[in-house]
Amino acid sequence: MPQLAVVGSQSAGKSSVLETIVGRDFLPRGSGIVTRRPLVLQLIHTPVSDPPKDFEEWGQFLHIDKRYTDFNEIRREIEQETFRVAGQNKGISKLPIHLRIYSPNVLDLTLVDLPGLTKIPVGDQPSDIERQIRSLVIDYISKPNCVILAVSAANVDLANSEALKLARSVDPQGRRTIGVLTKLDLMDAGTNALDILTGRVYPLKLGFIGVVNRSQADINNEKPLSEALDAEQEFFRNHAAYRNIAHKNGTRYLTKTLNQVLMNHIRDKLPDMKARLNTLMGQAQQELNSFGDSAIYGDKNQQGALVLRLMTQFARDFVASIEGTSVDISTKELSGGARIYYIFNDVFGTALTSIDATHNLDNQDIRTAIRNSTGPRPSLFVPEIAFDLLVKPQIKLLESPSLRCVELVYEELVKICHNCTSSELARFPRLHAQLVEVVSELLRERLGPTTDYTQSLIDIQTAYINTNHPAFISGSAAAAQSMTSTPKPAAPRHKSIEHHSASIESLNGTSQTEDDESTEEPFPNGRAVPERTRHGATSAPPIPVPSSGASSHRHHSTHHHGSRHASGTSVVGGSGSSPQSGTAKETFLNYFFGQNGPGPLQGATAERGAGGPIVTGRDISGADPSLEAGLMAGRRSMDSNAAYDMKSLGKHIEAASDGSSHLTMREEMETNLIRSLIQSYFNIVRQTIQDLVPKAIMHLLVNNTSQQVQNRLVAALYKPELFGELLNEDEALVAERTRVKALLDAYRDAFKTLSEVTLKST
Structure with missing residues (x-):
């Protein structure tokens, strides 16, 4: 909202101007820097009661819920609140003090009393006190809705006015700056500030206004402000230089001017302010709607409908994430069903491909297996028992990556389950936790059968070694061709030597x-x-x-x-x-x-x-x-x-017995043949496992869970006795809803006030 910021050097008379405008003594006084926190002073005009009340003027702070009718208590509260935040030394704080004064003797104004500008630190002030104060003042006066009240002492050269210098830095054209000259009665004899008050020295669009405040002796003698105002008016009427402009000077004229300037400024900013308020109200209303309505908690039917809708939406989001049809699809990383495919194709496929069928078999092991499988009898050819004995442990190498593939898909499904959280479901952390727990339990139930079936796929392959497999025949023929030690004779043949x-x-x-x-x-x-x-x-x-x-x-x-x-x-x-x-x-x-x-x-x-x-x-x-x-x-x-x-x-x-003897030519050829046969048959089994394991996981774990998730949720959680517990909202969310609702009410009140101002101005 538009407001008036009072800017001036220390001892320029800012506090006296404010007290004269209010008509009450309520600001702390003293030597050095006294105002160490911004004081947002909101003056609210109240009609005179009929019959009149004992206390028609009072003050109220925003940080304490108390009505102050004694303005001396207001001064003490300002001092204590300043000490509480800014400390006992002469440091400053940007945290403002908000004070409202209700009185039939004031006009509607909003003024901000800022710390006085200073040059050098005095006493225990911080060494960078000048920079801190300037930064604080600029934060307020740089806002376009702020009208600057630049207070300068008349007995000091205007060229040295720090208030006008800062005002000019943020308002070069002087469109929203009002000059206030104080201490006109303290100027040297024969001098006056007529040229300044008439705008011939430093032109301002809103002009300069001269005031005469109470002297320190008047303050010490507790001279009433009403008498001070009369004395001020008498000064301007009787002064030879100011008598012609007496009606445009003085505190009463300053108050009316400030009120009119503020109203005109509000009127100029009304369209933008109303548009801004409309936007803020829409945002606050949307945020409040996202928190949901708390009126449903007393109706069991509404609670049941809400729980059922949230469960259905959760199940749909879970299935949509797996199928890749979710609305919120990430473009930064793989998620949902895409990660399951990545596990099948890249992780599991690469793991199987990297397994060497015979990396853990040396020639001595193969020779020993051949010898042990023949017993005391000599073998004319390579025994099949040796091949079976050697190939089965190699097939078992596929078991670990297959079971790990099941675990990875299970973990991904659990992650998908935890990520299925809508903004509405986030209101009810207990309901969300129960939904995740039910789906996780369903996944755990399906994990066992899927793991057992995957294990059985490996056991099936080791139970029966099918050497009649067409691919194995082809592989064996290739192995046999590669084991030939001398080239084939050049004699003509009527059929291919690679025939199976x-x-x-x-x-x-x-x-x-x-x-x-x-x-x-x-x-x-x-x-x-x-x-x-x-x-x-x-x-x-x-x-x-x-x-x-x-x-x-x-x-x-x-x-x-x-x-x-x-x-x-x-x-x-x-x-x-x-x-x-x-x-x-x-x-x-x-x-x-x-x-x-x-x-x-x-x-x-x-x-x-x-x-x-x-x-x-x-x-x-x-x-x-x-x-x-x-x-x-x-x-x-x-x-x-x-x-x-x-x-x-x-x-x-x-x-x-110790296997240290060298392989004979026959043993070497038998060993190489067994190795090639193992490699050939292992490749057949590997391709089969790589094809069947993803299919088994999809059927037994992924698809089964997707089909049963909604029925399981309804059966486990759709119970009237659980509705009250499931729909308990998060305490932080309840507090946030209260805050947003209060903010929305404030926006509505402000919009109503602006509408009234618009009607009055027209």
Whole structure:
């Protein structure tokens, strides 16, 4: 609201001017700085009562609910309130003191008495007292709605007036500044301030007004203000220089002028003020509406309708956050369903992809597993039990990230639940807490089945190792191709060497390939040999029998195209050797059955290979005599070999037990094959888990909760006996509603006052 700010230097007579306007002594007096806090003085004109009352004039402070009829008590209260805030020293404070004076002898005015301007600190004043006072004064007079009452002493050169200097800094045109000259009676004889009062020295739009206040002797003698006003008027009428302008000077004229200036200023600012008040009232009303109406607390039906509406809105917000249809969608970070997708795609997917299927398996572990799975029997091919034994723990590596994925989605749903708080629901913290608790309990109920099902997905994969999976066949074929130690012969083939069926037959231990589509006919001695290959090759020659003195078995065979293929699990994809290879390692029998000793040939069965017949699975008692003689020669050679001495044998057993022995060529190839098979099957299971776990979480946890949340809320909380407790409002919110309501009432009163002023001015 527009107001009048009284500005002037210390001892310029500001307090005397205010007291003369009010017609009462009520301001503290003394030497030095006395006014140390702004005093907002609101004068309210009251009609004269009929019959007259004993006390028609009184004062009232805003900081204390008390009516003061003794103006001396008002002075003491001002002093005590100043000491309470500004302290006992001469420091100042920006916190104002509000005082209203009701009297039939005053006009409606609002004046602000500010601390007097000073230059240097005196006594125990702060060293920056000048800066503090100037900052305080500028805060008030810089407002466009403030009319500046610049008080200057007439016995001091006007060029040194600090009040006019500050007023000019904020009002250069002098449109809202009124000059007041005090102490006209104290000017030197022969001098006067006529040029200043007539505006010829320092022009102001609102002009200068001269006043004569009581002297210190009059104050000490408690001269009544009514007599002081009469003496002032007599001074101007009898003064030779001022008699012509006596009607435009004096305290009474100053009061009327201030009232008229204030009213005109209000009238000029009325449109802006009314528009501003309309805006403030609208904002306050909207804020008050956000707090809700407190009139519903006595009606159970209204309470039930409110609780049901808030529960429904909470459930809708929860589902909308998950589905991404919420109104308040953040553009700064992922939230709601987007974070769930991020967990599925980035967090969970990256965790599974980062798992190496065989990072925790070294060659010794794989070799030990192969050996342990065969027991006391030698293995002709890689045992499937070893593969199952090794691949199941690797599949278990997927369990931890899968269960963690369930936990992350659960935590995100709980976070979504806590964030579903509307402004209306924030009024009722207990209701909101109960809503969150019910939904959290529902999520906890669904967490158990979801975790169990996710666990069962891993258990299902370890329960049955499906080596017939098409992707596993393809992966095994690729592994078999990669394990080939020598290139394939350049002989023409009618079908692709990467055909799945050929590869799986090689991995399963059968030696029939796609190139061998011939039929088998039994020999008279019981051995099965191929009748004829598809390319027209005749039966391969029989296995040559080594001589009795040979230290190794040698095996030479001839292929129709000039190359030989040995088929078996341990030789993945086959390894070719030229007929000229004469070492033990390069021969087929020495590779599988060892350089020394009888090997597993005695219990072997005849199996048809890509290059010729191999004796497997039949007793050789009725076989070729030359072959039997060769085997007996080998046995005699073993008996005389020192490597099979019992002491040396014990050393070999200890070395094999601690796993420190080096891998043989066959063991190395078997190890690499098992490793590639584990990798292939692990990739199949990983893809399955990566697909099924998010689906299970969405079905069992997310979608199930979204479908049941509203029904669960209604069943748990829609009970009439709980309405009163659930709808208890926050104490801070109740206090805020009271404050906003009082502010709205004040805005309405101010708007009503402005409307009355508008009517009076028109």
